[in-house]
Amino acid sequence: MGKLVEGKWHDTWYDTKASSGKFVREDAGFRQWIQNAEDAPFKPESGRYHLYVSLACPWAHRTLIFRALKGLEEHISASIVSPDMLNEGWEFDVPDPLYGFDKLHQIYTKAKPDYTGRVTVPVLWDKQRHTIVSNESSEIIRMFNSEFNALTGNTVDFYPQALRQQIEEWNDYIYPNINNGVYRCGFATTQQAYAEAYDALFAALDRIDEHLATHRYLTGAQLTEADWRLFTTLVRFDAVYVGHFKCNKKRISDYRRLQGYLKELYQVSGVAKTTNIAEIKRHYYFSHTGINPTQVIPQGPDLDFESEHNRDLV
Incomplete structure (x- = not known):
């Protein structure tokens, strides 16, 4: 997990020495909003936005779930990065469909050439303005929850x-x-x-x-x-x-x-x-070489998500 410093990529891990061994997550660097309003710079339009995600990342996973539950898959396109996050950070197995990039940090510097910060997923991209709307998952899911309802007719509300x-x-x-x-x-x-x-x-x-x-x-x-x-x-x-x-x-x-x-x-x-449990395991066990230097990925465990849940009794 590297970072950009004034637009230049650096393969550097988190500095836990400065925080007494504690992991401290950095705040997201892009925090703009799509709004269903006449004067909004980012309006909820079909085909305008693109979502960059990793199937392994729990933060990106939130946005994929809301994209599915809110019926946005035909309106917001998506690219999936490789599960392997090594010395160049998140990369694409096939070139980025919008600009032909092979590394996610190129998307960040396309939006802001002198960007400084971690290069994370998810990224919500505006194809019209050629910039990042947001890389904060908690805010992206709220946009998906409410701002596209008039477009999709899907009024299910997860933030009533x-x-x-x-x-x-x-x-x-x-x-x-x-x-x-x-x-x-x-x-x-x-x-x-x-x-x-x-x-x-x-x-x-x-x-x-x-x-x-x-x-x-x-x-x-x-x-x-x-x-x-x-x-x-x-x-x-x-x-x-x-x-x-x-x-x-x-x-x-x-x-x-x-x-x-x-x-x-x-x-x-x-x-x-x-x-995608296979991609989840691949990412964590293969990418975090400081924790798992052999990069051996465990074959188990057996997981049961599909049998009867018995929640109807609550």
Whole structure:
């Protein structure tokens, strides 16, 4: 995972020495919005936008799920980068269809030649203005959730006004402890930093498992953005985070309620096709040579996402 510094690529890892061994994620560098408004510079138009994603990345996975659930696949095109993220960062197995680039960092410097920051997925690109709209997944999914409804006629709302406070509370709890918590475990470079992240992670998973005993979804009876933001971490957990990131107190399959909840979300129409466990394992075990220098990819585990979830009993 390298970065651009004033438009020049540098193959450099995160500096955990400056943070006492703790992994600290950088903020996204592009934060513009598509809006269904007359004077908006970025309007929700069919065919105008392109999404760059990795099938391995949980943050990018969110955007693929919302693209599918909101009926946007025919309106927003997409490119998938290689799962192998090595000394040039994210690369394309086939040239980028818009500009013929072979590296994602070229997309960033196309948008801003002197860009400084990490080169991450997802990237939402505007073909009309030839620039990046956003590389912040949490904001991209909200654009997909609401701003294209007039175009698609799909009014399913994963961020309803009445539940927004609860959604935000869950997001604020899940992001540091679970979504980013697994990375805080895996990328920690001191025992103390790892132990702090590990304890917070499993305390959060325990709490949510108990919560699901009396709630169908995080906010109650309605599936929301908060559930999908949690899902993309849960679906990778047993295949990658347990072993590769040392999150090995329990598997998700050891949690009766969380496992059923995970299966239910996986079985929502359109979600399974966005989930590629082979690419997920390939990326983490092959790309993180500081953690797995042999680049050997485990053949297991056996995962069960398709059997009866029994969530109808909640």
